[in-house]
Amino acid sequence: MAWLHTWLGLLLGGLLYFMFITGTLGYLDTGIDRWMRPELPAARYPLPPEPALRQAQAFLQSHAGGARRWGITLPIDRNEPYLRVSWQGEAGSGAAYLDPGSGQPIATRATGGGQTLYQLHWRLHYLPAPASEWIVGLATLVLLIALVTGMIVHRKIFADFFTFRPSRGQRSWLDAHNLASVVSLPFQLMITYSGLIFVMFTLMPLIPAAWYGAGKSGQQAFLDAVFPPLAPAQAAGRPAALVPLEQLLQDVRAQWGAASVASIDIQAPQDGQARVQVVGDFAAGPLRAAPILVYDGVSGARLAQRPAWQSAPKAFRDLLLGLHEGLFAPPVLRALYALSGLLGAAMIATGMVLWTVKRRQRGERHAGLGLVERLNVAIILGLPVAIAAYFWANRLLPLDLGRRADWEVHTLFLAWLLMFVWAALRPARRAWQEQALLAAALCAGLPLLNALTSAHHLGRALAGHDTAMAGFDLAALVAGALFAGIARALARRRALSG
Amino acid sequence: MNGARWRLASRCVAAIAGGYALASTLPVALVALVALAAPVAPGAMAHADAALVALQLSFVVYTAAVVWAFAARSASLAWAVPVLAALLSHGLAWTLL
Numbered sequence: 001m002a003w004l005h006t007w008l009g010l011l012l013g014g015l016l017y018f019m020f021i022t023g024t025l026g027y028l029d030t031g032i033d034r035w036m037r038p039e040l041p042a043a044r045y046p047l048p049p050e051p052a053l054r055q056a057q058a059f060l061q062s063h064a065g066g067a068r069r070w071g072i073t074l075p076i077d078r079n080e081p082y083l084r085v086s087w088q089g090e091a092g093s094g095a096a097y098l099d100p101g102s103g104q105p106i107a108t109r110a111t112g113g114g115q116t117l118y119q120l121h122w123r124l125h126y127l128p129a130p131a132s133e134w135i136v137g138l139a140t141l142v143l144l145i146a147l148v149t150g151m152i153v154h155r156k157i158f159a160d161f162f163t164f165r166p167s168r169g170q171r172s173w174l175d176a177h178n179l180a181s182v183v184s185l186p187f188q189l190m191i192t193y194s195g196l197i198f199v200m201f202t203l204m205p206l207i208p209a210a211w212y213g214a215g216k217s218g219q220q221a222f223l224d225a226v227f228p229p230l231a232p233a234q235a236a237g238r239p240a241a242l243v244p245l246e247q248l249l250q251d252v253r254a255q256w257g258a259a260s261v262a263s264i265d266i267q268a269p270q271d272g273q274a275r276v277q278v279v280g281d282f283a284a285g286p287l288r289a290a291p292i293l294v295y296d297g298v299s300g301a302r303l304a305q306r307p308a309w310q311s312a313p314k315a316f317r318d319l320l321l322g323l324h325e326g327l328f329a330p331p332v333l334r335a336l337y338a339l340s341g342l343l344g345a346a347m348i349a350t351g352m353v354l355w356t357v358k359r360r361q362r363g364e365r366h367a368g369l370g371l372v373e374r375l376n377v378a379i380i381l382g383l384p385v386a387i388a389a390y391f392w393a394n395r396l397l398p399l400d401l402g403r404r405a406d407w408e409v410h411t412l413f414l415a416w417l418l419m420f421v422w423a424a425l426r427p428a429r430r431a432w433q434e435q436a437l438l439a440a441a442l443c444a445g446l447p448l449l450n451a452l453t454s455a456h457h458l459g460r461a462l463a464g465h466d467t468a469m470a471g472f473d474l475a476a477l478v479a480g481a482l483f484a485g486i487a488r489a490l491a492r493r494r495a496l497s498g
Numbered sequence: 499m500n501g502a503r504w505r506l507a508s509r510c511v512a513a514i515a516g517g518y519a520l521a522s523t524l525p526v527a528l529v530a531l532v533a534l535a536a537p538v539a540p541g542a543m544a545h546a547d548a549a550l551v552a553l554q555l556s557f558v559v560y561t562a563a564v565v566w567a568f569a570a571r572s573a574s575l576a577w578a579v580p581v582l583a584a585l586l587s588h589g590l591a592w593t594l595l
Binding site for chain 2: 001003004141144145148149152193196197200201204206207208210211212222225226311312313314316317320
């Protein structure tokens with residue numbers, strides 16, 4: 001059992017650490033989005049939907065009249081703080097932030113923002129989508145097995161709960177690993193199992209096949225049964241004016257009462273067969289489910305609806321997905337979510353270090369150990385360096401650079417690659433300290449960078465209640481202090497051991 | 499590769515393949531059995547619901563199968579139990595569905 005736990009951790013610890021760090025940052029993606037688009041004003045929400053809808057529709061009509069699909073996201077809460085529109089069509093696709101007062105687009109730099117960090121968590125990068133889904137899904141399954149085997153190995157959980165013996169080499173690392181794991185164990189089990197629910201259709205295709213038949217048609221029949229299409233229609237090809245969207249809100253309020261409208265999706269907007277899908281707030285509660293109303297885009301007649309709750313099994317799935325995403329959480333719970341994500345990363349990192357420390361202490365000296373020691377520093381400290389580099393690139397890359405958003409992400413991975421090269425060239429102990437110092441400098445430097453490259457320095461953000469902007473700068477300072485502390489602890493350890 | 503290595507490798511394959519087979523069949527059989535005892539309201543959702551329950555159960559089964567593969571007294575037992583259980587489940591599901 002210990003053998004299994006150790007091997008699973010050794011093989012997939014790096015990827016899982018990456019998923020925990022990007023997942024935790026992805027949880028804060030909206031705040032990061034705001035920092036990476038300093039052109040935006042401080043967010044104001046919630047805003048009354050009618051004027052916002054009017055502005056959005058007017059903008060889309062004049063700028064994306066020929067598109068086959070429009071999307072409007074309303075500013076209702078911390079998860080969607082801005083009025084945004086998007087469009088897709090033959091002439092191309094695009095998106096814009098709108099000023100809800102004037103209806104004018106706010107020019108923002110091309111950036112992947114925090115959304116890209118969130119996507120790295122489950123979509124990785126540079127890989128085709130099916131490959132990513134399988135890799136992430138299998139890694140999650142491995143994590144579940146590692147958690148369960150870890151619990152079996154650490155059976156005497158209550159006796160050892162408060163054991164922490166510092167400065168005892170591998171014993172200390174083991175205690176740290178156990179402490180991080182046990183303290184956050186309920187969260188880790190929840191986050192892992194719910195993560196599997198996201199990919200269960202892909203990982204276990206044989207199960208629905210028992211009822212719906214094997215192959216693509218069976219798979220599609222199953223998906224259509226779980227997510228039945230609502231009043232679908234083909235574009236008629238004859239032009240027709242789209243009903244003023246705010247008129248639909250009367251019927252929406254009659255159906256939903258005070259529940260907010262989060263987004264509106266319009267298929268074939270200027271067509272006789274236009275369909276308007278009004279979607280409620282997916283993050284209103286722990287269930288990741290929202291009611292949907294579908295209207296005829298020309299007459300405004302309600303054609304179909306789907307309530308948030310359809311059946312207990314589907315609601316259970318929605319509950320697990322909602323718990324995983326944690327978007328419903330009020331501030332204190334939100335902080336706990338983020339902290340638990342970091343504890344998960346610490347759980348994995350301490351496990352990774354424990355493996356090498358244990359073997360060094362036993363006097364082992366083979367090439368595999370040296371390799372893992374170097375991989376550890378490049379992964380555990382190199383990834384924060386790379387993510388900090390991503391934020392630096394957001395402010396330093398030229399605004400008119402072609403494929404700018406892609407290049408921000410390339411910067412992240414190039415910086416990470418550099419950290420691997422660095423770790424390969426330096427003795428492991430020095431690499432730990434140097435990369436910790438680099439991480440500290442890059443993180444602590446972010447508020448200064450912000451002050452120099454935007455109009456929203458920390459003082460102004462705090463005064464203007466720009467919580468996302470201020471929160472990012474403060475978190476960067478805390479992260480910088482944390483890495484500086486690590487660097488100092490490493491320097492002191494080296495001074496002691498000579 | 500000596501005997502111990504072969505046995506370990508055998509357990510790994512039992513965990514991966516045997517576990518997958520069991521995780522794909524046992525939940526289906528369990529749900530089909532429960533559906534017999536507690537009839538569900540008919541409708542388009544009924545099969546979809548059953549499949550959703552089985553899907554969400556499957557990872558518990560998989561984890562248990564993997565733990566069994568390494569906790570079983572011998573490598574043969576590590577294989578025998580999941581494979582037999584998977585065959586039984588498949589047969590049961592086939593008759594019931």
